[in-house]
Structure formats: C-alpha cells, structure tokens
Amino acid sequence: MTTAGKSAGVLLFAIVAASLAAGYLAPASYETQFRESPNASPCRQFPLGTDELGRDRLARLLYGSRVSLLLAPAAAALSVALSALIGITAGYAGGWLERAAMAAADLFVSLPWLFLLLTVRALLPLNVTPWASILITFLLLGALSWAPGARVIRSGAAALKHSEFALLARASGCPGPRLLWKHILPNLRPLMAAQFWIAIPMFILSEANLGMLGLGIAEPLPSWGGLLAEIQDPGRIAGNPVLLAPAILLTVFLSCFQFVFSKGDR
Amino acid sequence: MSETLHPMNGSHPLLSVSLSANYPNRPGVLDNVCFDVKSGEILALVGQSGSGKSTVALCILKLLEVKGGSSSGAIMFQGRDIEKATEREMRGIRGREISLVPQSPHSALNPALRIGTQLKEAWRAHAEDKWESGKQGILRLLENVDLPADEAFLRRYPSQVSVGQAQRVLIAMAVIHRPRLLIADEPTSALDLLTQREVLDLFARLNRELNMAILYISHDLLSVASLCHRAAVLERGRIVECGAAEQIFEHPSHPYTKRLIDALPHLQRTP
Amino acid sequence: MSFRMILRVFLTVFLCLRASGQGGGELRFSIRNDPKTFDPLLAEDEASGTVRYLTGATLIRIDRKTQKFAPELAESWRILAGGTSIVFKLRQGILFSDGTPFSSDDVAYTFRRMTDPKMHSPVGDSFRGGPGEIKTLVQGPAQVTVTFPAAIAGVESLFDQLTIVSSHSPKKELATLGPFVLGEHKPGSHVLFRRNPNYWKKDATGRRLPYLDSVRADIQQNGDLELLRFKRGEVHMIDTLDPELFDRLWAGSPGETRNAGASLESEMLWFNQVSGAPLPAHKKAWFRSKDFRRAFSSAINRSDLCRLAFKGHADQAAGPISGANRLWANAKLAPHVYDPKAALARLHRDGFRLEKGTLRDRQGNAVEFSLTTNSGNKARSRMAALVQQDLAKIGIRLNVVPLDLPSLIERITRTHDYEACLLGLVNVDLDPNSQMNVWLSSAANHPWNPKQKTPETAWEAEIDRLMRAQSSALDPKKRKAAFDRVQEIVWEEAPILYLVNKHALSAVSRRVLNVSPVSLWPRLYWNPEYLRVTNQVAQSR
Ligand SMILES: Nc1ncnc2c1ncn2[C@@H]1O[C@H](COP(=O)(O)OP(=O)(O)OP(=O)(O)O)[C@@H](O)[C@H]1O
Ligand SMILES: [Mg+2]
16 A cells, blocks of 8 residues: 555544544533633634534534544445445346336436425424434435436446356356346446445535434534534634634545545455 | 258257247347257357357257347257246256356456356355355366366456466356256367367366266367267258268268368368 | 807706715615515515505604604594594695695595405505494595594504505506605516605705615625625615624624614524324423423523524513513513523422433423424524523423424424424514414414414413403503503413514614614614715714
8 A cells, every 4th residue: 555545544544533532532522512602712622612602613523523424424335225226126127127217216316305305304203312313314315315326337237237247147047136146246346336435425515404404413413514514604714714624624534535445446 | 851950869869959049130040940969969069150059059048038039949958848947947957957158258257256256156056055065076176177276266356367267167167066968159269279179178078077968069160070979050040961070071961061161271281 | 069068068067966966876775585566555575565665655654763653644643432533634735756646535545445355455454353344534635534343452553554545646556655766676686766756755954855866675685695795885784684794794894783772573482282282291281381381481591592692682582572662562571580490499399300310290201302493594593502401401301403494384383293492573563463363362373372262271361351452442551551461471471481582783884874773674764765875984983
C-alpha cells in the first residue's frame, strides 16, 4: 500500500475510533444544554464552541459521526443488496419478471417521494424513540433507493447470463439460484461497490432533508445531516467558521473510505 | 441414406439422436440430424465452422433454450428420451451422466472465481458429503490431467493459468462425476500441436480407463483420425456421411467430406 | 431652438425635479404571495388584505397606534336601540379615485353587495352572524342607518374590515376611497399602487395626502432574499423578521431594525383531551388532569425559551391574549412561574411519583409521550428541544415529532391521533367575538377537544357561558369582565399552556420617514398616507 493509502487508513481509523469513543472523548453529553453559554466560541471547555441551545458542538459532532458512520453504510449496504437481488433476478430470469421489475424500478424513480414519505410518517406511531426514528429513516432510505442500482445490475446480469461460463455451470448441473448466487453475483461486485459509494454521502444528506418531514433524526440526537443543515444559512458561517467542521469531517471521511476500500475492488 | 446413418450393431446405443433445431432468426440450423453413440465409443462429429456442431451439443444437454433456440425430435439416452425429461431430471443428468467440455477454455471459466472454487462448484452439483473428501478426489484428478495438484493452483484465478491449463481444468471438471458420456466441443482448437497431442492422449486414456463414451466435436480431421472410432460429417445442419473413421478418411463418399479432406494440407503431402 | 423654448424645457425640468423632491417617491416592500382578489369585499388572504388596506377606506378604523376606534369616512356614529342599529354621519365632499362623489348611497350599496349570499363575502359573514336581514336606511346624502336583526356586541370593530365601494362608478370596485389606487399587477412579480389624486385627507399644513407617489409590493417568499434586497436598498422595509435575521441585520446596521415589543402572536402547547382519541386510557387521564397540566406548565422555563429559542426577542406569555392587545388582555395574569420542585410536589399530590429519574403514574406507567410540532420552523424546534430538557428534569420523557403542517392539522382536527402539540397562533382581530370559534366547547376549532355536544367539564361550561355573555352584552365593561374571567379560567385550568409572545420584529430603511411600527397588522404601513421616501438618508436617531 502507498503512503497515501496508509495515511488515509490511519485517518479513517482515527475518525471511526473517535466516534466510537465519543463517550470518553467528548467533554459533555450531546444533549446537555449549557443554557448560560449559547453560541459560545471555541474555548477550553467547549473546543468547538456550543450551538444555539448551549450544547457542546464537539460532543454533537462525535456522537453525530457515530450515528451517521454506522447507519449510512448500513443503509447503503441494504440498498445495494436490494438492487442486486432485484437486478440479478430480473436480468437472469428475463421475460415478464424482468419487465415487471424494470417497470417497478421506473415507477420508483418517478414516484412523488415527498408525498409518499409523508404517508409513511403518517402510518408510523408518534412515539418512537430518537434511535428508533433514525433507524427507520435509514431503513427507509435503504429500502427505497434500490431502483437506479437495480437497473445497472440488471443489465450486467443479463450480459453475464449469456456468458460461456454461465452455460458451463448449467451444463455441470448447477441449479438456477445457485448459479445466480455463486457464479453471476461475484462478477457484479464492482458494479455493486460503485453503487455503495454513491449511496453513502447521498444518504447522509437525505437524512437531514427527511428531518423536515418528521422522519429524520429526532431531538436531541445529533447526526451529520442535522449538523450540516446548520450551515445552509451562509450568513452564519462568516461569523463562525467552526460550523464548517462537520462538512470537513464528512469530506475527509468519504475520501479516506473510498481511498482505502475501493483498492480492493481492483 | 438412413441405412448408413444407423449401422447395424448388436448392442443398444448409449445415445441415439434424431433432431431438428431452430434459432429464432435462423430456422433449420439442424435438419433431422440422426446418429448413435455406443457405450464406450468415441464418435467424432466433424464439419465446417457454423455447420451446427455446438448446437448439437447444447441439444443433447437440453440447454438450447438458454441460447434462445428450440429443438424437436428425440434424444434417447440410456433408453430414456431426454427431449421429454423435466428440467429437474436434466439437472441430475448434466454433469453426472453427460458432461461438456466447452469450446473456448478461457471464456468458459468464471473470471471472478478461483479455479478451486469452480471445481468445487462442479463437484457440489452432485455431491452432498464433506468438501474435504471431494477435494482429495479432485486433487487426484488434477494429477491425472497433468495439472499441478496443490492448494496454490486451486487458489489461482483463471487469468493466472495458461490456455492449455485452462483446457485441462475444464476436462477435469467435466469428468469429476465420471459421466457415461463426455461431449468435447473442439477441445483442442486453442492449443499448440504438442499440447493438443497431450490432450488427445488424455481423452484416449479417459475413454479406456473409465469406459467413457465421447462425442468428440471437431473440425480438425487429423485429431479425429487418430482418436475416434467412428465419425459423422455435418454440413449445414445435415449429417451427410457417417461410418468408421478410417473408412471415411480413406474412401469419403460425399463430396462435402471429400472437400474437407482435400483441404487438409498434411494429408495431401503424405503419400 | 429659441430662447423661450430653452426656458420652457429648463422650467419643465426644474418643476419635475422640484416635484420629485417634494413628493414622497416610491415605497417598496415585499408581500409573500399574489393577491387572490382585488375586490375588497372578497379579500381573505393577507396579500388581498394589503391591497384593501392601501386602496380602501372604511367608515370606522381601528387606530393601530392607540387601538381605539377612529372616524374615517364617517364623521361620527351613534349606536341606537340597544345595539341593533347604528347611525353614521358621513363626511361630505369626498370623491372616489375616478372622480365620482361619495354619498350614503354607496354605503347602502356596499351593504347590499356584501350581504348578497351569492357573493360569499367573508366580511359579510362576520356581520351576518344570525338569521334575519341587515337593513340600511338612507337619510339624505350624509346620513345612513344600519339595522341588524339582533344586537352585535363590539360592532364597531367589524367596520374596520368593511371597505366602502362605489354604487355607480363605471370602474366598479377599482374606484376607491383610500390613499392609493391599484396601478398594475404582474403576477409573481409585483403589485404597483399609485397615489389617489382625489384622496380626501390633508396633513396639518393643509397639503393633500398621501405623500408617496407610488407603492410597489414585490412578491417574494424567501426571507433570506428579502433581507438581501433590503440591504441593497431594493426594498425599504420588512414587516416580519425572524429572530436570526433580525440579529444579523442588527449586527450590521442597528438603526434599521425595529422591535415594536410583544406582538399578537403566541406560542402555545396543549394536550389532546378528546375523549374518543385513539390513545391509551392512562394517557388520557394524565391529559385530563389539571394538576398534570399545571405541573407541566411550571416545569417549563419560559425565560429560557425567550432567551434561547427567540434570542431574547419574545416575552413570557401569561394567557391567551397577548399584552399587545391593550384593551382585552387581562393585565392581572402573570406567566406560570418556573418551579420544577413545585411541579413535582403537585404531581405527587396527583398520584405521580418519581422513580430513578422516571415519572410514573398511579398504575406505574412511565410518563412518556410525543410532542408534535410543525417542521421547518427553527425557533419552534428550538423551543421543543428546550421543553424536552425541562421536562426531563421532572422525569417526563417527551419525543419531539416534527410533522409537515397539513398532516399535523389533519391529526389535530380530524383523526385526533396526537398527544401534545406545540404551535403558534396569531390573533389578527382584537375583539374577543372573533375568538368564539376557539373557546366555545362546541366549536370546531376548540383546540384540545373540539365539537363537544355538551361541555365535558364544568369549567368549559363556564367558559361557554362567559363567551356567550360577552358576545351579547353591549356594555364594554361587562364584556371586558366576562372575557377577563375566561382568561383567568384558562390560566387556572391550563388546557392550553401559553409559552411566549414573539416580538414584532421589523426592518425599516433610513430613507423612509414617518414609520411608526406597531404590534397590530399592518405593522409598518398602517398609516400609508403619511409615509415618505427621501433620497437622502434620514439622520439616525
Ligand atoms: N444464439 C444464436 N442465435 C442465432 N443463431 C445462432 C445462435 N448461435 C449460433 N447460431 C447460428 O447457428 C449456426 C450453427 O452454430 P454453431 O455454434 O452450432 O456452429 P459450430 O458448428 O459450432 O461452429 P464453430 O465450429 O465455429 O464452433 C451458425 O450459423 C450460427 O451463426
Ligand atoms: Mg462451435
């Protein structure tokens, strides 16, 4: 591995470790409101200052990283798994199944999402704990974003289905499902990895927008999305550049992650 | 003509084919193709490129649908009509009773899977017991086909073996379950002459030692002449001549066969 | 070119310059949406209200500064026959903007048109109240008597909305009596108003009003952009600012910010007390317990809400009527005092107990429920987070659920599938008669338990009685006494917890003269005929 790769790995490890050790590193709990010092500038007690309600920004950033770091990749994995399942089945089976799956994908891409998510929120019980709420959010993100990936994977699977090695596998008596799982799927890994990389930052940002619909993360739990939403207001950054910390951390995290892990996918 | 296609022979044939086949945009790819393969016999199926040889192989395995084609007729294998067999029954036959060595060794191996994994998959298709026991058998088999029989080789990817090695891997894969019939679709076309020789010897040995019938598909008349007991000549989807190998090469009766033989540079020079 | 011609050109230019120096120039501000109608009798939305206010004139106006009734087209009026009729003496010599004269016929025509059922006039609805016909009697050009089928308490306040339209002008309702006339409307872009040359008011020096030549209302929904345009000088005032934007502007140019003190807007929280609501019985029992509600209220630190959620630009609320409503607010009420200990003691008396940081009721149920609020309002979500922390101190766990406004309204008014709700309320109308649909237990907008067949509690029955009493009493003192009592009951029973009253925050350019922000709508241009825009920057005071 190159020096750059190594340092990216170290950085990545540091970010993950820091977020996991948030309880030890953060000077205060993410929800404690120091109401006497709202909007504090960075100082010894609050290394990154405090937010409008006097909550420690560093603590919120660390805990927020934990939430987003764990859940965004998990949701991305779910989304890719669904894309793969639907895409491969459609591509391999062909015929009406393929047409149905692709029609469903078209439908999914063109659905009025806002409206649908509102309905989803209306169906959920009101009393969900913040953790359950964020879990549901990412679950939804993962479950609903399969369509574009499924299209890509479907065409990949359709091409592989006609390959010589698939024919040989069948000629040696391999049953259909096993053929998909053991022979075709491994060839689609690079495609799926690409889907995965695109999904992570997308999900982190969508989570913040879903908050507007009452679906995102609930008070007082922090998330990167919520912290990023704070800097939508350009007038505030000028006065307080510390607000950019989550954006910088997210960028660093994603570039390192990609740098380290995408090496494996040749 | 049908007399010549069905040589009187006492024993019941292992495989008896009488077939027509079409591709959607190309009707009449096979037009009433009839031939027999007897138990333990090596039958050559020769013909020009595009004459329909691979199609015959796919028909016998009932895999023509995968390529979009359709077939009609009868394929009697060990007294059973494969044409009427269910997909489930066919899965039991493919790889265990009838195996295929495909035409192009490299594209027939899955680039994303290790050699060992692919062998294991072929073994797993018809075996339930522990992989460890199967693995010993497969290592012996690799030795048998002159491949390095060690873990390191099993861990390689197809891109890390030579074409000849890949061809042998495919042969080993095809004979794991000691099928009654091996269909070898131009197994030597990608090989140099020396390697070709070795592979041909391998087939002869497998045929001898395992009493395995082989349907040897080729356009290489030389190898056919040295290996096969009988030969059938396919021209544009029709069998135009069928008989003992020496007889066909020495006294070809059909003009197409004559042209095939005349086209051979070596035979012309040999007195 | 002859000398005379040059002189003429010179003179014309000079006169134009002089006129522009003397004239009031053009005032520009933003409105949120296009007006839905230019017919003053149909106006309902805020933008149409702006058009009506700038172009129309009424018989009686509520003076936005003093909150008292002031004569406008009526020189004087008298209420007769126990409140069933009202006699107006009209000003004489007034012309509509198109030059047609104004007389008592126009008042009669306005009433006929407004009460025409086919018109569906919102103003008409507020006058019509009960069955029977409203009659007008024209007694000469300068006097008219309006007779109602039944006495209306505080009837004068209704006239503030009633713009007089011309009975015979060919321009129909576009002929107006207000300081401005409608110039042009480019949908999605702006509405332009021009000076009404026939406007009847004059200033102290005898000069004809209004001073302004024109008013331009740009349609702009985005508050950030509005502030940006204000800073560039493209608009001269912003009538409502967020606390954030206000502070941002204040940091740059404090002289251009205006805080008119507490506004009529209240932020409030209430519990679902609907008996048929899809909630577990023990939760309904909490919400129906006065002690629970009062304890909840005194566990909320209202001063922190003002300081942190509104950056200090809010006052603690005592009751349903903001102090900004000088006549009707009950001045004796003080905000519920923040005292978590007292709150816990009160809960103990009601059978609750605090166990390892969790409050439990008699049956041992942990007190945990959701607080719904509308999403996208930053100040409100900050309030929710603060309330959540405050209540955690007495062991109550609140799950804050921001919902989009339509589904929130759906839950509150139709499915009743919510537990507690945090929302804001604006009382545009000062008179308590306008709040009948909130306080009557049978009303559809009775927030905590709407459409009751009969009042479910004694105190709601008492509120019903008092509200009816104030609406039928004609003596203002009696009305005030009854409504004061309503406010006391609400304070005592706390069906709605009033949290804060937002300040009326606005911005006014130094170039605009005579602006005097008030807490009532329209905050900045309630005296449009006196406003001026100069080219020089006014001295900052
Ligand atoms: N999937 C397909 N769809 C349509 N036509 C096909 C398809 N596959 C093969 N063919 C055609 O069918 C004919 C027979 O093809 P086949 O592959 O059986 O030839 P072959 O004898 O094996 O030739 P070669 O020696 O080149 O392998 C050819 O003319 C070919 O073009
Ligand atoms: Mg072929």
